[in-house]
């Protein structure tokens with residue numbers, strides 16, 4: 001269960017928003033390919049806008065790098 005003090009962080013994210021009235025489609029700008037993106041739903045024009053979205057939680061695998069890079073030790 002979510003507790004009140006564990007609200008997700010909202011951060012402004014640049015998005016492309018559909019300009020057609022009644023259409024609420026939008027995509028993250030980083031997901032959009034190309035400059036002129038048309039709405040995937042109604043094929044209308046998209047404009048740049050901001051949305052406050054919870055930060056994406058991405059699992060980042062940290063690769064452990066050994067300080068001693070050389071494992072071949074000559075005796």
Ligand SMILES: [Zn+2]
Nearest residue numbers: 018023039042
């Ligand atoms: Zn649209």
